[in-house]
Amino acid sequence: MGSAVPRAVVLADSDSRWKWAALVARQLAPKHALDARFLAGPTTPTERQVDEAGVVPDTSRVVTYGELLDDPAVAEADLLVLGTIGGTTLALIHSLGMAWDGASRRPVVVSGYVGVVYENLVDGLLLRVGSDLVLANSPHDAKLFREVYRGVGADPYTVVEAGLPFLGGSRYDPSAVGRGERRFTVCFAVQPTVPAGRAARAGLLDKLKRHARRHPDRDVLLKPRTREGETSGRLERFPYRALFDELADPPPNLSVVDGAMSDVLDRTDLLVTVSSTAAMEAIHRGIPTAILTDYGIREAHGNHFFAASGALASWAQLDEGLVPRASQAWATAHGLGRRDAFTAARAQFAQLRSRGTLPRMRPYYTPTNASDYLEALLSRHGLGLSGRPLPSASPASPTAMRKLIQRGAGGLYRVGRKRVAPVIRRLAQADSSGPG
Template sequence: MKVLALAGYDSFFNAARLIAPYFEKLGATVDYALVKARRRKQISHEQLNELGLGNKVQYVDIKDYCESGEILKFDIVLSCLEGLSTRRLFHYLSSYGERRPYVICVYPGLILRYDYDGFAARAPADQLWLNCQRDLDNYTKMCEAYEVDASNSRLFGNVSLLEKIERTPNASDTGPIVFFEQAIIPRYYVERKYLVDKLCDLASRHPRRRFLVKARAAGSKATLHRSWYPIEDLFDEKIRLEGSIPSNISLTEQSAGQLLAEAAHCITVSSTVAIEAIHANVPTTIVRDFGAHDDYGLQYFYGSGLLKSLSEIQIGKHLKVDENWLSKYTCSPYSNLSLIDSVKKDYKRKRDIQSSLRCQIGQELQEEISSYGQEYILSRKYMSKENWLSRLMRNLKKI
């Protein structure tokens, strides 16, 4: 059994890396491929080395890789891709019918926003592994609305929990307080400057505690989302304008796993790391200072009992997570590893890709705009405002 893990960014490769050993235990071989998804850098060699993948990764264009037939060498595709690459994958695989590989789609992190866009893109998968019961319920509702078979969905759990955290003795009493930054949450300068100021205030209030700030990506590292105002630059700006920052706060390049092993407290806005911290019994606070905005994903944590403003955080006083929220919004994959065993039995039974596409776009609308080309539809250019040249070309076609 040959498995191909497709990914485009660091967290996506991390998900593939964590799942791969369980396929290998079944006797499968696992290859890795980086799918070209944009012109600028998607991942650095440093990041690949940190993931232990090094030179194991081949670089592919999904269109060329599928049309050349190279992808047919594999029995299973483990797709850890963002939406556009996922839509392209199923489009180019559909022409092969039963000869195509069996496709499993996996989410690398929490589904914080655009839930249904993501579900629709992945609906053609032979299996769609979801993070929690909430995601499973929402996917099922979508499929029912579009009269699409939802039986391909599986409750797998949060993939990142496959990386076990071994807590350091006395970490809760003596470890650092760690803030896990996100590249675009919050997004804007005023918000991010406020974040840095408040983190420094928090460190000043607790001068005997060590505070670490884990940037989502620093230096030459790349991520799916690029920050407009990198947090390390904002700390430098504060030092330049004010002369200093508290001596007990600093940035760190340690991995999230290393930090959670040692942390006395985890603070974040809406990072997937929060789920890892909760399951590792690390006291956790979700920062609510930036308001209720869908793009920031804080709604995922409503009902968790973990939301506080940065000024309200009291180090040493831990918030208790709501058990009902925990059971609906998180799930340990260790309870569902039998799914991987079942793939060995099921991988020759393929789902009809075309029947699931109506979740993405209605057949009649697709036919209406088909003259613009398939890439126009896959990349959803029809959902953007026309420029003058597009309008001119459209009107010329009517002549």
């Protein structure tokens, strides 16, 4: 009788982290069956968002923390990829480490970063200590990560240089427009929170309109992160799609486009964004890319990450015909343009798996060195220091409730835009046309 099919488990708490974790699992264990587990919460991805990653799991379940801790498929897997934010990653390393303590076998646990690392470097890295592998997306990141781990006494050899797993696609062909295969296409890649305010977002759409009118020979695309009713890892208070619907007289060469970012990049000649990870995909493929400076080069926006890239530009410069290209040296240092990024990570995964028995996962924060911080973080996830769900824990934690309220606010905005605002406008028009 043949042996059981080896399995990998991917745990994700949002659409972007599902995409990252699922593709990491495929890179590290391409022949393994794939079990998807999605944490129940306000950012749990929809079926469409799961499908858009291009990875079809063999099994799929939405789970609570308690269900995950007791799931035999997780404990018996070869590989567990944590597609979760830092605090959740620490909570899982702590709790799963206790649940699996003394077991003869456990999965190799992998964590990392969904996109560029531009803020909270030390904080995020310490929350991932205890993973068997912490993936760094570039030589630049790997060097920084190991320096931090050495400084705090964590194992620097758990840091493995890899790359963003969704980087791929064909190299950009600048001659396609000249051959008449398509019109020159400009794509603006949306971020959920940058810029954040309604006025700034409406102003950005005005800049898209202006660019489309000044360049009638170009197609100008607006690429949202989500569709209506969906969420991403960060709340989008004023969705561009809704604001686009309010535009007066949009030019015919300006449109909204859906689908996988990789598919949109296949037809893109200039990718424009504030600091979306889509910029990394575009630069990797050699597509001209503009990192907008209109809102400043700021750590809060994340576009400071691209300061030395050679891709900074304003809409005014793009209107005048600028088509920026990123520096090849900068791209190489940040892991772009490579085709073998996961070779070392695959080798280290195989080496760890060959050991059979792995040591207990030990996070950096423990009841000894950070009892208050650890207990507070675990409680926000409905877990106790014991590694088990708190007796009073419910699926709707205070954090989840705050997010649900925020999502409700976004829903109220959409209702107001579609139903209330038209009524108010009609009443105002009727009032202004009546007796004076």
